[in-house]
Amino acid sequence: FSGCVPFGSLLPSLMFLPLAIRPTHLPPPSSLPGAGCTIKPQKDECPNECSDQGRCVDAKCVCFPGFSGPDCSDSNCPGNCHDSGRCVNGQCLCDPGLTGPDCSERTCPDTCSERGRCVDGQSCPGNCNSRGRCVSGQCVCSDGFSGADCSEKTCPDNCNGRGKCVNGLCVCDSGFAGDDCSENSCPGNCNSRGRCVDGQCVCTDGFTGVDCTEKACPSNCSDRGRCVNGKCVCGVGFAGPDCSAKGCPKNCSNRGRCVKGRCVCRREFKGQDCSLCADNMTGPNCDTSESNPQRHTILHLKLLYTSDLCLVSDCCLDIDQISTCLRKKSVHPDPSVVGSSWSQATPQTVMKTKPP
Template sequence: LRRVSEVLGSNPLKTWPCEDYFSVFSCERIRSGLVPLSEVYIPHDETVCCPGSYQDAKGHCQSPCPIGRYGQDCLLNCSCVNALGTCNSEDGSCDCNEGWTGRDCDKRCPPGYYGKNCRESTLSCMNGGTNDPFTGICLCPVTHQGVHCEEACTSQSCTVDCHRCSQSATLVCDAEITVCRCKAGWQGYYCTEPCETGFKGTYCSDECCSKNGIHIAESDTCKCNDGYHGDDCEEKCEAGKYGPNCGLTCDCDDCDHVTGACVECPAGFTGERWVNDDKKHMLWNN
């Protein structure tokens, strides 16, 4: 056996596929801290493959890890969000799309930086101008223009320079009235801002996720919370199903659509969720 804390190392707990080894109820206790990781063990063969490799049926180490996995023996899940492809199979690092940063590529570039993984320094903008997180150029308010937004407009308002429309989030720039037409999921004068929480679509005018999920701007889709499904996460899991994408099956006739806790336990069982998992390696049965 091997401690899960050794498998994780410095990686966040969310990258470990707990449900591959234990019941959902047990995993909830582990993630909440009720059970210390130092007390959680998983089966482990004597053969250890290098990070980025896994053991095949013949006991040989093969690389790279299957898509979506990384680490020693490929035991951890990638957690990239706005990234180019999957994560690095050895250390789980993500190659972020332009305008995004963070371990999981889930943070917008901070002021002063832009581009892939936010490694490039931006121009200095004046008069309320802001940097495009994708290209770094100054996006000027309607009252100013110029490379640094240093020049006041001579007419009532400035026209939009089509080349300043965000290349990653603009559908087309209207040549007649020089307006950036944003792709679904994006908004702003230059299409640089993702829709606010709870909205999606063209002009961010459609409500989404029914407050039961989060909006992914890159794909203009909703990622549902556990226990919900549907394009807008408006539907609870059907009877007998629960959890992420409603992909887990209840261990009893009637269970909670989010956690899988049984509404009524079968005869001889008690607790939030009765334990009857031959493949699991924890025996918690309150």
């Protein structure tokens, strides 16, 4: 106790004693020395005497503004500096671009170069590069742009998570394609000979294969042959560019032509496949007449288109790919030809003979 009369605090209790034992003529309590004294707690009742930054009440520190903690040793800053700075001795040290007691105000670059005044919320990085608007110090970018200052180009649908955005264009991961990487890619990008539809090539006319690298065949060879480098190799019994026609045995042995599955042999040949010599003809090529083997030799029965097969050019016709001549009254003989004659068949085929 400091400055107090020891019994002063007991005086009110004395007033309730019986009159027989109660002292007489007690002075009023307020007039006694030490009646207004205070009791100061012991130094160890509050930790660290509240660091001289608060007061001790009932053995607990009541800290002054700006301080906290059991002993008031912690510095408090307004608004905890809004997580935009650090608190040192009760004052905010704000991050760059912010100011104020609680770091809630935004600063302007170079303090507006002393040519204007800084209004909180009106300044954004790069003024958003004219690709967005400034809201509370942050850029709200227009469509197609992103970034803190709206300087970056965006990609459609952010490439759908299947690629990366490079300067506004999607670089798709393997297996994906399209402006936004939403499509499945095709092998070899169809080699520019078709289009990619849901991961499969739809080839343009003339090409086929999973990547459109193979040459296609007419009508896919009508399913009667196989396609080899764009040409049909027909199965047995079929012929034609697309294998749609009926074939002939042994392709008529290259001695005639195939018509609806049957061989039409040239004059000197016969048989189902034109492999036999015609009547009265003999020799390895069936080009010698048996009636006069020393004299008559057929010089030309070939699938040619020039007029030199005929004695007179203007009598030459091309009927069914066989050079033929219609009979004429006058014939200019070839010096190398001894004589000429026409068969009676129609069309009439010239047969030239020369000496053996």
